[in-house]
Amino acid sequence: MWPNGNTQGAWDLGFRPAEDLAAALGKALVAYITAADPAGDDPALALPVERAAFVVVQDLFLTETAKLADVVLPAVPYTEREGTYTSGERRVQRFYPAVAAKPGPRADFAIFAQVGALMNTPLEGRVPALIFNQLAAAVPAYHGLSYQSLAAVVEQWPLVGRGDLYYGGTTYDNKQGIGVQLTPAAQRGEALTLPEVSPVVRLVAADGTIAVMPVTRLYDRGTTLAPTVLLEKRLAVAALWMHPDTAAAFELTGEKEVVVTLSGHTSTVQIVLDEDLPVGVALAPRSVGLAVAQPQAVALPKVVMK
Numbered sequence: 001m002w003p004n005g006n007t008q009g010a011w012d013l014g015f016r017p018a019e020d021l022a023a024a025l026g027k028a029l030v031a032y033i034t035a036a037d038p039a040g041d042d043p044a045l046a047l048p049v050e051r052a053a054f055v056v057v058q059d060l061f062l063t064e065t066a067k068l069a070d071v072v073l074p075a076v077p078y079t080e081r082e083g084t085y086t087s088g089e090r091r092v093q094r095f096y097p098a099v100a101a102k103p104g105p106r107a108d109f110a111i112f113a114q115v116g117a118l119m120n121t122p123l124e125g126r127v128p129a130l131i132f133n134q135l136a137a138a139v140p141a142y143h144g145l146s147y148q149s150l151a152a153v154v155e156q157w158p159l160v161g162r163g164d165l166y167y168g169g170t171t172y173d174n175k176q177g178i179g180v181q182l183t184p185a186a187q188r189g190e191a192l193t194l195p196e197v198s199p200v201v202r203l204v205a206a207d208g209t210i211a212v213m214p215v216t217r218l219y220d221r222g223t224t225l226a227p228t229v230l231l232e233k234r235l236a237v238a239a240l241w242m243h244p245d246t247a248a249a250f251e252l253t254g255e256k257e258v259v260v261t262l263s264g265h266t267s268t269v270q271i272v273l274d275e276d277l278p279v280g281v282a283l284a285p286r287s288v289g290l291a292v293a294q295p296q297a298v299a300l301p302k303v304v305m306k
Contacts, residue, residue: 021038035059037223040287045293049065056071075106082095084132090184091180091182109125140190210297211282212295214283217236221235238267239284242282252300263293
């Protein structure tokens, strides 16, 4: 599963993750960070952001990363604009504004176009329909699509969740478009080139340490969910999830707290027991203030803090 709603769309347009994000940020002459908060998600990435020669942040909030930026460009949320996204099943769909945009901030595409104009790089920034038409012409997977075709609707089954109270996949009549699922490259007759994969480096935890693996939780404490009051009790917390036998080996018990050092940053975490996990490893959620951008061997104290 992709981590975000439009990760597939970003992948289709050529974006790829950096193998070493900290190194890439630290060496950047210009770091243009959009809709992301690396310094807030992972304390170990704050220093690399500071080391970048010039930092531009384009976001909705004054995040920890935005506080380190040389320039902050305020953007409007997707709820105040229209556009398209490509889901994990490679279905291209339109979305529409839920509320009117407030004056001041601009849509991301409009900001990019304004910056491009200052750099003698013309970009379409008037309306999403024109941008999508350019995308469909430039990206082979999207050839033949149009902004209008994404708005087509058909009768969807089962016909429940409309006049009655039963849930059958959707609770309303879709009048805004079901989108178009992209044809796989193989069916389009395109040759596929598999990317080179670096040799797998196995993390070996020495005596007295445990292999800590970063994982993504649904309700993390990223900039979108952190301000919420309704979901406060459901948000992920700084914790290490491990098998009871693993906890016993370090003389740790569930629902207690310990102090650990992750990527050079000291944090207090809860110990959560889970019998479904393998023995000898621990899972740590991302975007909760822990420095867990990558797997690491961590020493656990045998002292339980009450």
